[in-house]
Amino acid sequence: MKKRRLGQLEVSALGLGCMGMSEFYGATDEKESISTIHKALDLGIDFLDTADMYGVGGSNEILVGKAxxxxxxxxxxxxxxxxxxxxxxxxxxINGHPEYLRKAIDESLRRIGTDYIDLYYQHMLDPNVPIEETVGAMSELVKEGKVRFLGLSNVGTDTLIRANKIYPITALQVEYSLWSREIEQVLPTARELEVGIVAYSPLGKGFLTGRITSFEDFSEHDIRRHFSRFQGENFKKNLDLVSELKEIAREKRISPSQVALAWVLLQGEDIVPIPGTRREKNLVENSKALEVILNEEDLIRIDNIARQIVGDFEISSTTLDNL
Incomplete structure (x- = not known):
């Protein structure tokens, strides 16, 4: 498995997002999910992503701990x-207070069944707590050995700069895919600060796999039913755009998922996508994106598709502060 660096932290070039194993995308199967995590480790994918709010009562952290x-x-x-x-x-x-943070880390350690967390993120910016105060408290966890590296999620340039003055930020996690590209406005600053990028939803929450063909493909409890990009005319319009991605995939005898992931991987050696899946078959397919070769002509063609997609939607499903 190829490796990449997020700041001073070395991880597999592709990670595994574990959120959907516990909630948000319909029915779950713990046994299948644990098997998928084991398969990831066998393939050399050593970078697992979870959060204390994935699954009621932190059930996703518990699942990861079992695996x-x-x-x-x-x-x-x-x-x-x-x-x-x-x-x-x-x-x-949203709570970024130091006292809440200390409680949160201890609960995460207990649920996962570990003495330390390799990379600890603030999930969302708390508008009522200065980032300096939160990151200062997070840095104390590093000194205590409970955390190795610090990260931020869903923040923009100003917050990243301010946070990094308090303690080195190793990674910024944000949505990044063919149709979510606002992070490109933050990339120059992140690179100047040597902050790596962890790209969540690199497959557009599943749409760029080409396997979603109608709104009815989503179960009653699937959160994607509530996103505008999956509704009405937006859905139909983007099926047409994904069909172009499928055509590129057919020409190269690979899958649309592999094209989409390869595109993200080619945006920089400091970017690590973390596609989420609970199925071994999808995991193996995703891992082969690391072998895909895209030439300049391919990238121009794919970029044209991406720009059509971005132009059709609201800026993003999550707002980065002060972009």
Whole structure:
């Protein structure tokens, strides 16, 4: 497995997003998910992404912990804090206060069954707590050995600069795919600061796989039913655009997923996509994107498709502050 560096942290060039194993994308299967995590590790994919708010009661962290029994030392575990949910799973707010952070890290360590977290992110910016205060408290966790490296998620240039003055930020996690490209405005600053980029939803929440053909493909409890890009005329228009991606894939005898992931991988050696799946078959398919070769003509063609997609939507599903 090829490796990449996020700041001073070395990880597999492709990670695995574990969120959908517990919630948000319809029915789940813990046994299947654990098998998929084991398959990822066998393939050399050692970078696992979770969060304390994935699954009610932190169930995704618990699942990851079960999968890592006996294999923790060979795995890079990233998790997040800051999005607060109640016992019923309702989001009740964002919390970046130091006292909340200290409670959150201890609970994450307990659920995962580990003594340390490799990469610890603030999940969302708390508008009521200065980033300096939050990152200062996060840096104390590094000194205590509970955390190895610090990250931020879903923030823009100004916050990244301010945070990095308090303590080196290793990675910025943000949505990045053919149709979510606002991070490109932050990339120059991130690179100047030597902050790596962790790209979540690199397959456009599944749309760029080419396997979604109608709104009815989403189950009743699938969160994607609520995103505008999957509704009405937007859905139809983007099926047409994805068909162009499929054509490129057919010509190269690969899958649309591999084309989309290869494009993200080619945006820089400091970018690590973390496509999420709970199925071994999809995981193996995604891993082969590392072998895909795209020439300049391919990239221009794909970029033209991407620009059509970006132009058709609201700026993003998550807003980066002060872009």
């Amino acid at each position: 890592l029994k006996g294999r923790r030392s060979k795995t890079i575990v990233a998790t997040k804090f800051g999005v607060v949910r109640d016992a019923q799973g309702n989001v009740t707010g």
